[in-house]
Amino acid sequence: MKKLYYLCMAWALLGVTTSIWAQPPNSFFVIHCDPGFAHLFPKLSQMIAYATQKQVPLTLELSPQWVAAILADPEKVDSIRAWQAWGHEVGAHHHGIYHCFWDSLSNYPIDTIWAVRTDPYWVPPACVPGAHLGTLDTFYDQLDQLAGDSLLLTWGSSDEHPEVDIYPNVPYRTDGSPTDPTRAFSNPYTRILGPYTAGNQIWGPYTTCQIDYFFIDNVAKANSVKNLYLDTDFSSNYSTVGVVTHVFDFAGNPTYFYQWVNFISGKGCKTVRGILSQASCSTTAASPTFPHTANALSLSPNPTTNHVQLEWNGQADLYIYDLTGRMVYQCTQCFEQLLINTSDWVPGIYIVEMRNKEGRTVARMCVY
Numbered sequence: 001m002k003k004l005y006y007l008c009m010a011w012a013l014l015g016v017t018t019s020i021w022a023q024p025p026n027s028f029f030v031i032h033c034d035p036g037f038a039h040l041f042p043k044l045s046q047m048i049a050y051a052t053q054k055q056v057p058l059t060l061e062l063s064p065q066w067v068a069a070i071l072a073d074p075e076k077v078d079s080i081r082a083w084q085a086w087g088h089e090v091g092a093h094h095h096g097i098y099h100c101f102w103d104s105l106s107n108y109p110i111d112t113i114w115a116v117r118t119d120p121y122w123v124p125p126a127c128v129p130g131a132h133l134g135t136l137d138t139f140y141d142q143l144d145q146l147a148g149d150s151l152l153l154t155w156g157s158s159d160e161h162p163e164v165d166i167y168p169n170v171p172y173r174t175d176g177s178p179t180d181p182t183r184a185f186s187n188p189y190t191r192i193l194g195p196y197t198a199g200n201q202i203w204g205p206y207t208t209c210q211i212d213y214f215f216i217d218n219v220a221k222a223n224s225v226k227n228l229y230l231d232t233d234f235s236s237n238y239s240t241v242g243v244v245t246h247v248f249d250f251a252g253n254p255t256y257f258y259q260w261v262n263f264i265s266g267k268g269c270k271t272v273r274g275i276l277s278q279a280s281c282s283t284t285a286a287s288p289t290f291p292h293t294a295n296a297l298s299l300s301p302n303p304t305t306n307h308v309q310l311e312w313n314g315q316a317d318l319y320i321y322d323l324t325g326r327m328v329y330q331c332t333q334c335f336e337q338l339l340i341n342t343s344d345w346v347p348g349i350y351i352v353e354m355r356n357k358e359g360r361t362v363a364r365m366c367v368y
Contacts, residue, residue, distance in 0.1 A: 061093035096159025109199035188279035
């Protein structure tokens with residue numbers, strides 16, 4: 001118990017960097033649903049159906065355009081809920097201002113946005129310049145709606161400074177490479193994002209628990225990861241193998257997708273949060289340097305063993321989740337304070353969410 005207490009106090013214990021297994025015991029498969037391709041929802045449904053049949057849970061990282069299109073169609077929302085109920089994960093995907101195909105949302109100051117988007121180094125002629133449609137706050141709100149009770153815990157983005165746009169209370173992040181297949185193999189690790197200053201705003205430092213992947217979009221790339229996996233001199237050093245693909249890649253030629261799912265089926269298949277919720281790397285779920293945390297919410301004592309006192313201003317709805325996204329406590333229309341008995345709770349990290357007329361606040365709580 002003392003060990004967990006010190007973990008809670010420090011919020012940090014780096015993940016294992018060596019392993020004793022013959023091959024990685026965990027695997028994950030991320031699907032990037034990129035801006036401009038939300039019309040391919042039927043193709044995503046095909047991917048889900050085949051992966052479900054093979055008992056391979058997928059982590060769906062949805063861009064703002066996909067989230068908006070799904071929320072606008074009750075049948076698509078029902079599909080998402082059915083996928084979640086089976087065990088697939090809803091995550092977020094964002095193309096920042098440094099990406100060739102920016103999704104047009106950003107928290108950067110407007111001067112920074114246009115300096116980058118008019119720079120041919122970052123945006124050569126083949127790219128789409130994009131039009132600034134606002135900050136990511138609307139995206140965050142829509143993600144909360146779409147994630148539902150499962151809670152959004154995983155974020156995958158492309159940006160030189162991911163701390164600027166990242167979902168403010170997400171503990172898990174994915175990243176990787178389109179050219180280096182060894183990036184498919186990793187051990188969960190702590191990554192500190194920021195601090196970064198643009199204009200008069202500072203973002204971060206923000207700590208996430210991260211896992212890596214390799215982009216596959218053809219049979220040759222899938223085979224390159226397969227061969228490394230079978231090379232136990234290499235793969236035995238890692239706890240996790242992960243890949244990512246795009247829905248539009250599957251729509252073009254799905255053979256590689258089927259082959260990889262067939263190969264990885266039965267080999268420790270989990271979602272990203274299913275892996276990282278069990279990892280011993282630290283995260284910070286709500287940094288006070290982020291402007292998205294609008295309300296004052298205090299927790300005391302924190303870390304705690306037997307009880308925790310929550311205090312805030314006015315009336316609010318309170319929800320507490322464990323790091324798998326399971327709701328363990330809720331109180332609606334509560335007023336200003338709440339005393340919760342945590343003596344029989346499973347030791348670990350919990351996410352406390354408060355919603356009131358001023359917005360949404362998320363904090364972290366440790367029970368040891």
